[in-house]
Amino acid sequence: MDSIKTYLVKDNIRVYIADTTETAKTACEIHSTSKVSGILLAKTVTATAILSKLLKNKNDVLTLKIKGSNQIKSVVGIGNVKGDIKAYISNTDADEYLGLNYKNIIGPGTITIVRDFKLKEPYVGVSPIVSGELDQDLSFYYRSSEQQKTKMKLECVYENGLISSKGIFVQLLPDYTEEEKEIYDHLDLADFKDVKDPMTHYFNDLSIKSMENYDIRFQCDCSYAKIYKALITLGKEEIKNIYEKDHKIELLCEFCKKKYSFNEEELKEMVDSFEDSN
Numbered sequence: 001m002d003s004i005k006t007y008l009v010k011d012n013i014r015v016y017i018a019d020t021t022e023t024a025k026t027a028c029e030i031h032s033t034s035k036v037s038g039i040l041l042a043k044t045v046t047a048t049a050i051l052s053k054l055l056k057n058k059n060d061v062l063t064l065k066i067k068g069s070n071q072i073k074s075v076v077g078i079g080n081v082k083g084d085i086k087a088y089i090s091n092t093d094a095d096e097y098l099g100l101n102y103k104n105i106i107g108p109g110t111i112t113i114v115r116d117f118k119l120k121e122p123y124v125g126v127s128p129i130v131s132g133e134l135d136q137d138l139s140f141y142y143r144s145s146e147q148q149k150t151k152m153k154l155e156c157v158y159e160n161g162l163i164s165s166k167g168i169f170v171q172l173l174p175d176y177t178e179e180e181k182e183i184y185d186h187l188d189l190a191d192f193k194d195v196k197d198p199m200t201h202y203f204n205d206l207s208i209k210s211m212e213n214y215d216i217r218f219q220c221d222c223s224y225a226k227i228y229k230a231l232i233t234l235g236k237e238e239i240k241n242i243y244e245k246d247h248k249i250e251l252l253c254e255f256c257k258k259k260y261s262f263n264e265e266e267l268k269e270m271v272d273s274f275e276d277s278n
């Protein structure tokens with residue numbers, strides 16, 4: 001089972017270590033990704049899982065959106081504090097002619113993080129794509145948009161399919177001491193890929209408090225009712241058109257690819273419901 005292990009180093013250095021290989025693998029398999037698309041999707045899954053753990057309440061939802069203008073126009077990860085993650089990529093078949101540098105593949109674009117607390121207006125933060133790596137851009141986002149000192153490293157191994165997807169997230173909590181800042185400033189996560197035991201490797205001689213472990217899984221929350229609602233938004237004329245010409249429609253959930261079919265009778269009901277409300 002995939003998990004995120006959380007720690008507190010000294011009193012104010014928060015560390016999350018994620019292994020989301022199975023969740024990311026499920027996402028790559030559902031979307032039949034090429035290597036380039038697969039790596040970006042897997043990193044989005046891992047990042048979404050980590051960032052969702054920063055949510056406080058069980059109904060909060062985090063959406064990580066990467067918007068691009070080149071080979072890949074959109075990647076979306078959605079997660080909650082329970083560890084349910086789903087993800088989508090607009091181009092599942094990006095090719096390698098631009099290499100694996102995600103800035104080249106995505107092109108000029110933005111990273112948006114939406115935190116939906118259900119009761120209030122969602123909190124939306126946007127930051128530009130500036131580096132060649134998603135983890136660096138996310139660290140930049142937290143430092144600039146949220147004024148929180150953050151370092152993050154995402155690592156994927158992909159050879160004829162995803163082999164592993166892992167991440168580490170380090171954040172300095174607001175009450176940090178000079179000593180803790182010093183430790184944070186000297187921390188270099190560049191070698192994370194080859195590290196077997198990150199806590200010993202990076203924080204060996206410091207006091208480490210092991211906090212909670214969280215399970216992570218690929219879980220889509222789509223339903224007939226939600227797809228029905230989405231279909232309704234097409235409007236009366238469009239649905240009437242489908243009803244008269246095709247007599248049925250099949251819609252695909254873009255996150256898990258589950259099919260939802262609506263037959264003639266159901267389409268008729270929809271058209272009638274518009275007439276009733278007039």
Ligand SMILES: [Zn+2]
Nearest residue numbers: 220222253256
């Ligand atoms: Zn779904």
